Amino acid sequence: MTAREPARRVTARDVAAAVGCSVSSVSLVVSGKAQGRVRVETQEAIEAAIARLGYRLNTTASALASGTSLGIGFLSPDPTNPFFSMVLDGLGDALADRYALSVLVPTGGSDYDRGTVRRALAGDFAGLLLASPSERLLDDFVPTCPTLLLDAGGPVNGLASVDVDLREALAELAAHLTGLGHERIAYLGFRRDKASVQGRRHQLDRALRQRGAVLHPTTVELTELTESAAQTAFTDTWPLWRGAGVTAVVCGDELFAYGVLRSCRVLGVGVPGDLSVVGFDNLPYSSLIDPPLTSVDLSARLLGQTAGRALLGLIGDGAVPGSSRVPARLVVRGSTGAPRRPTGQPAAR
Amino acid sequence: MTAREPARRVTARDVAAAVGCSVSSVSLVVSGKAQGRVRVETQEAIEAAIARLGYRLNTTASALASGTSLGIGFLSPDPTNPFFSMVLDGLGDALADRYALSVLVPTGGSDYDRGTVRRALAGDFAGLLLASPSERLLDDFVPTCPTLLLDAGGPVNGLASVDVDLREALAELAAHLTGLGHERIAYLGFRRDKASVQGRRHQLDRALRQRGAVLHPTTVELTELTESAAQTAFTDTWPLWRGAGVTAVVCGDELFAYGVLRSCRVLGVGVPGDLSVVGFDNLPYSSLIDPPLTSVDLSARLLGQTAGRALLGLIGDGAVPGSSRVPARLVVRGSTGAPRRPTGQPAAR
DNA sequence: ATGAAAGCGCTAACAA
DNA sequence: TTGTTAGCGCTTTCAT
Numbered sequence: 017m018t019a020r021e022p023a024r025r026v027t028a029r030d031v032a033a034a035v036g037c038s039v040s041s042v043s044l045v046v047s048g049k050a051q052g053r054v055r056v057e058t059q060e061a062i063e064a065a066i067a068r069l070g071y072r073l074n075t076t077a078s079a080l081a082s083g084t085s086l087g088i089g090f091l092s093p094d095p096t097n098p099f100f101s102m103v104l105d106g107l108g109d110a111l112a113d114r115y116a117l118s119v120l121v122p123t124g125g126s127d128y129d130r131g132t133v134r135r136a137l138a139g140d141f142a143g144l145l146l147a148s149p150s151e152r153l154l155d156d157f158v159p160t161c162p163t164l165l166l167d168a169g170g171p172v173n174g175l176a177s178v179d180v181d182l183r184e185a186l187a188e189l190a191a192h193l194t195g196l197g198h199e200r201i202a203y204l205g206f207r208r209d210k211a212s213v214q215g216r217r218h219q220l221d222r223a224l225r226q227r228g229a230v231l232h233p234t235t236v237e238l239t240e241l242t243e244s245a246a247q248t249a250f251t252d253t254w255p256l257w258r259g260a261g262v263t264a265v266v267c268g269d270e271l272f273a274y275g276v277l278r279s280c281r282v283l284g285v286g287v288p289g290d291l292s293v294v295g296f297d298n299l300p301y302s303s304l305i306d307p308p309l310t311s312v313d314l315s316a317r318l319l320g321q322t323a324g325r326a327l328l329g330l331i332g333d334g335a336v337p338g339s340s341r342v343p344a345r346l347v348v349r350g351s352t353g354a355p356r357r358p359t360g361q362p363a364a365r
Numbered sequence: 366m367t368a369r370e371p372a373r374r375v376t377a378r379d380v381a382a383a384v385g386c387s388v389s390s391v392s393l394v395v396s397g398k399a400q401g402r403v404r405v406e407t408q409e410a411i412e413a414a415i416a417r418l419g420y421r422l423n424t425t426a427s428a429l430a431s432g433t434s435l436g437i438g439f440l441s442p443d444p445t446n447p448f449f450s451m452v453l454d455g456l457g458d459a460l461a462d463r464y465a466l467s468v469l470v471p472t473g474g475s476d477y478d479r480g481t482v483r484r485a486l487a488g489d490f491a492g493l494l495l496a497s498p499s500e501r502l503l504d505d506f507v508p509t510c511p512t513l514l515l516d517a518g519g520p521v522n523g524l525a526s527v528d529v530d531l532r533e534a535l536a537e538l539a540a541h542l543t544g545l546g547h548e549r550i551a552y553l554g555f556r557r558d559k560a561s562v563q564g565r566r567h568q569l570d571r572a573l574r575q576r577g578a579v580l581h582p583t584t585v586e587l588t589e590l591t592e593s594a595a596q597t598a599f600t601d602t603w604p605l606w607r608g609a610g611v612t613a614v615v616c617g618d619e620l621f622a623y624g625v626l627r628s629c630r631v632l633g634v635g636v637p638g639d640l641s642v643v644g645f646d647n648l649p650y651s652s653l654i655d656p657p658l659t660s661v662d663l664s665a666r667l668l669g670q671t672a673g674r675a676l677l678g679l680i681g682d683g684a685v686p687g688s689s690r691v692p693a694r695l696v697v698r699g700s701t702g703a704p705r706r707p708t709g710q711p712a713a714r
Numbered sequence: 715a716t717g718a719a720a721g722c723g724c725t726a727a728c729a730a
Numbered sequence: 731t732t733g734t735t736a737g738c739g740c741t742t743t744c745a746t
Contacts, residue, residue, distance in 0.1 A: 025737060038717040043741060055715060057391045075489045077739035079425045080722050105445045108470025116467045121457025137600045139465050140424045158574055287624030304623045376723060387733045404731060426723035429738050
């Protein structure tokens with residue numbers, strides 16, 4: 017009567033013993049490097065034994081011996097935010113079959129900080145992706161593995177980055193709004209020491225100026241990325257903006273736009289008759305709310321895919337892919353239209 | 366002139382050499398087991414050297430030597446779906462400080478299959494979480510590490526599970542609808558060989574029967590989890606349902622409810638006057654759409670937290686926590702109300 | 715074509 | 731309290 021051991025996992029040595037070959041041969045077969053180095057018959061015998069014994073490569077040991085890791089770390093301010101979910105999805109598309117995607121969830125708080133990054137650095141990843149990092153975080157960041165920035169507003173500290181190219185979309189937006197007869201436009205954004213976030217307002221401002229419109233100097237900057245914060249802020253600020261002849265408001269985040277729309281409903285402000293509203297992200301829900309939201313689509317999934325490929329390059333040959341840009345595009349929906357009381361020329365329609 | 370080597374990573378041996386102690390002591394200090402086994406002065410010297418040299422534990426080697434893994438695998442049909450994002454977030458809450466959360470992205474396709482699971486099993490995880498698995502998948506699933514099911518409709522194959530308890534919420538829903546005067550209610554759901562999904566309709570049916578209402582026999586079952594599929598299906602089926610006196614429709618997924626609402630808008634069906642609409646999930650956007658959606662909140666985040674703790678237990682002491690249930694709760698909003706033409710007693714209000 | 719052997723960096727007995 | 735030692739399972743020379 018043999019004592020049943022607690023199901024020891026099958027190792028390459030077991031396979032080798034069963035076949036009557038060495039572990040080296042097993043290793044070669046498993047890693048697909050057997051071509052011309054292991055006799056075909058031996059290969060077949062090994063493969064048969066693997067199937068029969070139920071052998072699975074111990075990835076930990078493999079990683080240690082070969083000095084290569086198998087994980088990619090993904091850091092984002094909020095895994096719950098659809099934008100980052102979609103980036104993650106695209107990322108998985110590009111590299112999930114070769115690497116394990118580790119999502120680092122920020123420990124308490126609305127954004128990830130040095131502590132979270134430290135945890136990530138302890139993870140021995142093959143590569144690291146920092147999504148929408150704050151500038152302050154990057155200041156003293158020292159990479160310990162190929163690291164790529166996403167939506168950081170451009171390369172920082174010599175780290176490659178993948179970003180959204182807003183130029184065309186914002187030019188389109190400016191043309192769209194001014195074409196409808198809007199001349200005074202307000203901005204309600206996110207207060208963050210992030211170049212990517214600040215860039216939105218600046219680039220919009222420039223695009224508008226080129227078309228003779230102007231961004232109202234009173235820009236609301238929220239510190240909390242929620243719909244209700246935006247609703248409150250808009251309710252407070254709207255009298256000022258209305259008094260200044262503002263007929264359109266652009267929101268630096270889609271959630272803010274939702275809040276503004278709700279506030280409009282409560283205040284009885286007609287959208288788009290009294291006010292046109294524009295968001296940033298084009299979440300899947302923006303076509304469902306009422307009125308459907310005009311939005312700048314940040315191409316989150318494509319962004320993730322692009323980042324995945326770039327990271328693959330970084331890890332593979334260490335070739336720094338510089339920084340790539342994925343174009344955003346404007347999606348026009350019912351929340352924008354001609355202002356009811358155009359200040360300049362009368363609106364068509 | 367010394368040749369600059371390519372920045373070899375600092376190892377425990379380097380630290381030991383710098384301090385003049387053995388690697389064992391370093392290991393003990395790093396793993397926090399030095400209490401009473403290493404002299405305090407030595408500990409301090411080691412810590413100083415670690416900081417000075419920038420030593421970081423090689424988690425791969427550590428895992429190999431100690432035989433413990435550091436990763437938790439998370440499998441979900443669609444990482445983009447807010448429900449699973451929120452589950453993941455809760456999961457991270459419970460165990461991100463001790464484990465690395467690996468998200469396995471399904472390779473092409475709307476749900477994860479054996480191939481994805483195989484990849485997961487190759488990952489040498491300390492634990493595995495399968496969210497909303499299909500039954501067919503579980504049929505021949507052989508766990509290789511502590512595995513927990515989430516939203517599987519109960520334990521399967523001896524695997525522990527964490528589930529949503531719908532009973533109370535559905536009883537409330539039945540009371541809510543019948544109380545408003547609804548007697549004929551339709552169901553539009555997701556076709557999946559998943560107990561958790563099928564259970565929704567069955568339990569609702571039972572709850573309604575207890576209150577004298579009835580689920581219309583024509584149940585629409587979609588195979589695609591999108592808003593537009595629901596819109597099309599509802600547009601096709603509404604004449605039939607209306608003819609049968611249906612005054613409320615319950616949707617097995619929130620996205621479906623969005624599609625139904627849109628269809629109603631197009632068809633000119635008044636919500637909730639002509640038709641009350643109910644969803645499942647209570648996504649954050651459901652309070653923003655028009656009219657705001659009444660929904661059964663599945664407590665996704667709490668579900669994730671509960672699962673995280675259960676998995677911790679499974680990994681830790683191997684104690685199978687059986688299966689736990691997290692109660693859902695009904696959130697009533699504007700999309701439900703008294704039917705305009707009550708078939709039975711006249712509705713109040 | 716094949717296998718013996720030397721690590722990868724760490725942990726955990728065990729000896730001192 | 732400390733150091734020595736033997737692995738963990740695999741990869742990778744390097745002989746044969």
